[in-house]
Amino acid sequence: MSAPKHGRAGGKARAQRGNGIDATGEQLQAVIIAAHGRHYLAEADGEKLQCVTRGKKTNVAVGDQVMLTRTSADQGVIDEISERRTLLYRSDQYKSKLLAANLTQLFIVVATEPGFADDLVSRALVAAEAAGIKAHLILNKTDVVESLAKTRERVQPYAALGYPVYEVSAKAQPEQTLATLKPLLAGQSSILIGQSGMGKSSLINLLVPEADIAVREISAALDTGKHTTTFTRLYQLPELGPDSAIIDSPGFQEFGLYHLSEGMLERAFVEFAPYLGHCKFYNCRHLSEPQCAVLDAIADGKIAKMRHTLYGQLLHESAQTLY
Numbered sequence: 001m002s003a004p005k006h007g008r009a010g011g012k013a014r015a016q017r018g019n020g021i022d023a024t025g026e027q028l029q030a031v032i033i034a035a036h037g038r039h040y041l042a043e044a045d046g047e048k049l050q051c052v053t054r055g056k057k058t059n060v061a062v063g064d065q066v067m068l069t070r071t072s073a074d075q076g077v078i079d080e081i082s083e084r085r086t087l088l089y090r091s092d093q094y095k096s097k098l099l100a101a102n103l104t105q106l107f108i109v110v111a112t113e114p115g116f117a118d119d120l121v122s123r124a125l126v127a128a129e130a131a132g133i134k135a136h137l138i139l140n141k142t143d144v145v146e147s148l149a150k151t152r153e154r155v156q157p158y159a160a161l162g163y164p165v166y167e168v169s170a171k172a173q174p175e176q177t178l179a180t181l182k183p184l185l186a187g188q189s190s191i192l193i194g195q196s197g198m199g200k201s202s203l204i205n206l207l208v209p210e211a212d213i214a215v216r217e218i219s220a221a222l223d224t225g226k227h228t229t230t231f232t233r234l235y236q237l238p239e240l241g242p243d244s245a246i247i248d249s250p251g252f253q254e255f256g257l258y259h260l261s262e263g264m265l266e267r268a269f270v271e272f273a274p275y276l277g278h279c280k281f282y283n284c285r286h287l288s289e290p291q292c293a294v295l296d297a298i299a300d301g302k303i304a305k306m307r308h309t310l311y312g313q314l315l316h317e318s319a320q321t322l323y
């Protein structure tokens, strides 16, 4: 039976569920699959609804499980956000921005070319640690052999910290890439994060062949303007089992972490763990204090200087928040 059309042309309107019964006012459980400003797209039982929040609330994130009330064929109002298992943020001096809710893991995509920024990789790792989300690296474009050895060297310190690194080539070896990634994604809610140009879209398109169509559909529903792909969106991966989903976030150059407290920061640098509690001063900030176990570990080559430099930068950011 073809669905009656309401409102927007081409929309998959289904206000009248079953046999002509008006479903306006119906309560639905849904997952937020895209967010653009204060407009959200929710998916309930395979059906997509454009949603807004009540009042001026903007605390909804992609990945949120919500209860909503249907207000028309393809629209709803979000009434309630279910308790989140995890919440990934980034932030600047002025406010924090929700990246995604209920993630179980994060993948940072780097590539042999163009070069990637260690700063961004470590920031994503720190954000994942602070949110209680497992982090991995994907090293893409292994077919660019002339840069492979150098790039392997560059990701080695992250592997040494315990973050798994998976080598793939979305373009040259799509089948192997899928064989590597699919088992990792099964049963998980994952986000891909990466600088522009690393091949994140290529990976998403491999995993979700209909992603481009979905993006166009979502852009239309959220009215994001023609070529905007700067919104975070969630794709269900039903063939990998229930609860399997992948979230694609826009490529960004900045990953502010102003919202993290000092205590959260020292714990988010996993390599500091053996030394915490061994400094002379109980409230040591591990910056320039005498007899600091963390600084000693750097001097001994046990902690990478680059990571400590970022830690110092993040402590500084943490002190700058205006909210």
Ligand SMILES: Nc1nc2c(ncn2[C@@H]2O[C@H](COP(=O)(O)OP(=O)(O)OP(=O)(O)O)[C@@H](O)[C@H]2O)c(=O)[nH]1
Residues within 6 Å of the ligand: 140, 141, 142, 143, 144, 168, 169, 170, 171, 172, 173, 194, 195, 196, 197, 198, 199, 200, 201, 202, 203, 250, 251
């Ligand atoms: N050689 C090689 N090139 C690749 C591979 N994967 C992606 N590329 C290319 O790298 C470029 C960037 O890929 P995208 O998938 O658009 O990268 P992205 O990270 O999504 O970048 P933005 O769209 O800018 O956010 C494109 O020209 C791809 O064709 C790969 O495995 N090997």
Ligand SMILES: [Zn+2]
Residues within 6 Å of the ligand: 279, 284, 285, 286, 287, 289, 291, 292, 293, 294, 295
């Ligand atoms: Zn210290």
